[in-house]
Amino acid sequence: MRRDLAPILSCLVILVMSSAAFDGFAEEYRIKAGDTLSIFVLGHEGYNLTIPVRADGKISYFYGDLQAAGLTVEELSERIRERLRFFKNPEVLISVQPVGNEIFVFGAVRVPNRYILRSERISALKAIAMAGGYDEEKAELESALIIRSNGDIERIDLKRMLAGKGMMAYLSPGDSLYVPEMEQVKVSGYVIQPGSYRVKGPIPLASALAMAGGPIQGEANLRKVIIFKPDGSEEEVRITDEFWSSSSPKLHPGETLYVPSAYRYDEVNILGYVRNPGSYRVKREITLFEALALAGGALDKADLGGARIIHPDGRITEVNIKKLYENPDTSIKLYPGDTLYIPRGFEINWAMILTLLSVISTTITLLKR
Incomplete structure (x- = not known):
């Protein structure tokens, strides 16, 4: 009978602690200057790094700097995944190193953040409760990870622990708990x-x-x-x-x-200052970078900062492709029927200006006579 109550009691503990956690923290933790980050690229240990966030809010990671301050760990992970896209689906995990008696709980929990321990260690379930509980729709409890202060990673099954079947795991100051999303x-x-x-x-x-x-x-x-x-x-x-x-x-x-469609090919239109403007057949929605590649790339005089997507219903979406090169956002798509227009950049017509100045100078000379 007592064993049957174990799952219920575990859930009650998380629910009670969740309400307490929400009283102290309102939003997800955002990286700050001065933080130390542990970056893990699972399966590619040569790309694992522990690096500080500089005073300017950036980190130095392979092939250049990345903005880190102000981002969540998931947002920064996505940017690093973009930088490492030469790997097949790189799995990037970033933990903010706890300070003093802190632990860091992140991933598919309600309030990812740093939390202060009041004892030498706490159970993984209590750590989840401190973070407001897990996200029932997203959390993959069977594959949670504990990142120890020395960099070791341990895989744990929170689902079995909640059912009272698995051996309990504990966190000490300096450890992090990560609950992955499905x-x-x-x-x-x-x-x-x-x-x-x-x-x-x-x-x-x-x-x-x-x-x-x-x-x-x-x-x-x-x-x-x-x-x-x-x-x-x-x-x-x-x-x-x-x-x-x-x-x-x-x-x-x-x-x-x-x-696919039963009756027609799907097309996107790419116009303006690109090498090969025209209509292109696609089998799915495509990213802006894929669209530019289809059209042979932008011309030197193109204004990538003023690009526009014209939708079939007449709506217009302004897109700064120049900024996307610095911070790729693959969520911006071109759908069948859309038109991508790349305008010409502003140029000074020096010949016209010189001609105008010459006319003005001649006119002034004639008037003086």
Whole structure:
């Protein structure tokens, strides 16, 4: 009987401690100048670094400086992932090194932050409670990590601990606890609710379609779908009776399932100061960098800071592509039917100015006579 109560008591502890945690902290921790960061690139230990955040708010990481102050650890992780995109889906983990009697709890918890310990050690469950509890929709409890003060990493299963089945793990001052988010798949194209969906491992393609509300009847191509993989390759899957069964092909985390149109090719238009303006056929939404690559890149006189996306409904989205080169944002997409316009940059016409000055000078001379 007591063993049956263990999961309930564990949940109650987290709920009670969660309310206490929210009284003391209102928002997610943001990196500050003077912080020391431990950066881990899992599977690529040569890229692991412990570095300070300089007074100007930046860190020196491979190939240059990065802004760190003012960002959350997840935002900085995303920027480093962009810088390390030559790896296949790099998994970047950043911990703010605790100071004194602190621990750092981050990831899929409600209030990622530094917390002061009142004892020599605390359980991982209490650490989660101090951070307001975990995010039920995002947290992958089975793969949590404890980063020890000496840099060692231990994988723990919080789900088993909550069920009273696993051996409890403890944190000491200087340690960090990371709760990862579940991985995602993306479903796009002619489906009712295109978007990203969290999954635990591979799922059948039929299940992925169901998560997106199913194909749009009368518009979706129900003979085939396309899987876009993280390495840039793609796989065409024919839809047969087997597709809808439990033996359906699988969609893996990081992949995109695209349902094409039944009647036409999808096109994006790229106009203005690019090498090869025109319409280009695409099978999915594309990033601005992919769009520029399709058009052969921007011309030297192009104003990348004043680019515009003109949507089919007439809406206009202003985009500063020059800033995106410094801080890539892959969430800005060009969708079928959109037009990307790159204007010409401002130039001083010195010939016209000199001619005008000459005319003015001649006029003044004549008037003086």
